[in-house]
Amino acid sequence: MTQAIQTFLRLRPSCKQVLVTAQARLSAHANRCFDNSMAVCLANSQRYTLRSGWLAGENMKHLGTVFIPHYWVFNEKTSRHLDPTPRAPGDSQAYDYLQDMDILLQATAEQPLPVPVRLNALGDLEVLVRSDTWQALQVLSTDILFKLAQYLG
DSSP states (O other): OOHHHHHHHHHOTTOEEEOEEEOOOTTOOTTOHHHHHHHHHHHOTTTEEEEEEEEEESOOGGGOEEEEEEEEEEETTTTEEEEOOOOOTTOOOOEEEEEOHHHHHHOOSSOOOOOOEEEOTTSOEEEEEETTEEEEOSSOOHHHHHHHHHHHO
16 A cells, blocks of 8 residues: 555545456446446446445656545445446556545535545645646545535536
């Protein structure tokens, strides 16, 4: 576990790192994790439940470590986490998954995801406010991140 992930987990004690297996569906679309995961759950609600959290990307060069809100599913029969969402073209990043069910609990139909956050090279927490524009963030709170997403929407 990297230092950035350890820092993130310390700031969000309700989060935990989980092992998730990529299992993209033919009908799934990149960058549509909520829709893709819901489709799997609705197709077999006895087997799959929705999970939420963060994709932690370490190889973002000058951006530092970026934490992207994300949804995937949990197979209740096998106790395995599966990600039905395919990667965007050209995305070869290796991601760690951090489960944070507060995202799912605070999501709405209009706003299913909060804004991404990062730990920059100096170890400072920042939030994405516009494309390629990051601003300092004092507290890592999903309440704040959802309000920002709605405001910036």
